[in-house]
Amino acid sequence: MDLVTIYWENKAVHLIDQTLLPSEEKVISITDYTDLAEAIKKLKVRGAPAIGVAGAFGMALASTYSKKTDKTDFLKEMAEAGDIIAATRPTAVNLFWALKKISDVIMENKDREIVEIKRLILEKALQIWKDDIDICNSIGKNASVLFRSGDRILTHCNAGSLATVKYGTALAGVYYAFNEGKSIEVYADETRPLLQGARLTSWELNKSGIPVTVLCDNMSASLISRGKINKIIVGADRIAANGDTANKIGTFGLAIIARYHNIPFYVAAPLSTFDFELTDGSKIPIEQRSSEELSYFNKKRIIPEGVRIYNPAFDVTPSNLISAWISEKGIAEKAEKFKEWL
Numbered sequence: 363m364d365l366v367t368i369y370w371e372n373k374a375v376h377l378i379d380q381t382l383l384p385s386e387e388k389v390i391s392i393t394d395y396t397d398l399a400e401a402i403k404k405l406k407v408r409g410a411p412a413i414g415v416a417g418a419f420g421m422a423l424a425s426t427y428s429k430k431t432d433k434t435d436f437l438k439e440m441a442e443a444g445d446i447i448a449a450t451r452p453t454a455v456n457l458f459w460a461l462k463k464i465s466d467v468i469m470e471n472k473d474r475e476i477v478e479i480k481r482l483i484l485e486k487a488l489q490i491w492k493d494d495i496d497i498c499n500s501i502g503k504n505a506s507v508l509f510r511s512g513d514r515i516l517t518h519c520n521a522g523s524l525a526t527v528k529y530g531t532a533l534a535g536v537y538y539a540f541n542e543g544k545s546i547e548v549y550a551d552e553t554r555p556l557l558q559g560a561r562l563t564s565w566e567l568n569k570s571g572i573p574v575t576v577l578c579d580n581m582s583a584s585l586i587s588r589g590k591i592n593k594i595i596v597g598a599d600r601i602a603a604n605g606d607t608a609n610k611i612g613t614f615g616l617a618i619i620a621r622y623h624n625i626p627f628y629v630a631a632p633l634s635t636f637d638f639e640l641t642d643g644s645k646i647p648i649e650q651r652s653s654e655e656l657s658y659f660n661k662k663r664i665i666p667e668g669v670r671i672y673n674p675a676f677d678v679t680p681s682n683l684i685s686a687w688i689s690e691k692g693i694a695e696k697a698e699k700f701k702e703w704l
């Protein structure tokens with residue numbers, strides 16, 4: 363899959379507006395970091411690794427367009443930009459990982475000329491972008507060994523090219539295996555309420571020629587019970603030190619169904635998604651999104667006014683339901699192995 367979801371060119375960030383897919387494939391250009399923060403909030407760019415890259419580019423925009431000539435004012439403006447970008451989405455730790463990489467560069471070079479700090483911020487953001495491509499390629503290679511011809515693989519949400527700069531995490535393994543000539547097919551949960559599976563996963567797999575079937579989220583237990591699926595692979599937004607994994611709401615239920623039917627449940631993610639400061643998943647902050655995402659469908663109200671709405675964007679799958687985690691460093695069947703990856 364050669365699709366590039368987000369890139370930097372001519373002092374602007376260019377990204378595929380994912381809210382318009384699949385009906386419109388449009389690249390939007392952003393030069394104001396507050397607009398980029400808004401694009402993250404509204405899911406124009408989404409998926410943990412892509413959010414991290416977008417955050418780093420947001421800082422590059424803030425510094426590129428800063429008019430401050432006084433060092434203290436410039437550093438203050440960078441800190442404010444960091445706070446605004448950090449406040450967009452709380453669960454994907456990749457965002458905070460990328461912002462920390464940029465703030466480390468600023469702090470380590472704070473005694474240099476402003477123009478030099480600006481150059482170093484952009485250099486770091488571009489490095490994060492490039493590393494994401496290489497890392498996803500390695501994840502794909504590592505995950506591909508899990509797949510054989512004849513596999514029918516279920517996935518949830520979108521952990522494909524659109525969720526990263528290129529290739530994806532969970533789908534990187536699928537692309538890799540497919541390109542190796544393995545005959546595989548994918549089933550994509552539609553992923554209510556924002557339909558990342560129906561709109562995005564099916565779009566990119568279809569574009570790549572990989573057979574894909576979409577089903578409603580509430581159909582997976584039935585599909586699996588009929589022996590139609592033999593593997594599940596998903597991405598992650600944050601993985602705690604013990605392996606508990608936050609991913610799109612509905613992932614936990616899928617892991618329970620997988621265990622009941624004795625099929626493997628895999629999680630693919632870069633090391634930037636691992637949060638070793640959190641001992642377990644109970645400490646992962648879960649984003650709560652607006653009630654309108656549920657109460658309206660196709661701009662039509664489908665839940666009566668005044669009814670309370672529960673809309674968490676993510677859930678946490680306990681470590682013991684996960685067969686293995688795949689990162690750029692390899693495959694770990696136990697969370698204890700994460701230490702070897704550092």
Ligand code: MRU
Binds near residue numbers: 408454525
């Ligand atoms: O709300 P989203 O669309 O950003 O949620 C994305 C997911 O849950 C993905 O599965 C996760 O970020 C992994 S992306 C490689």
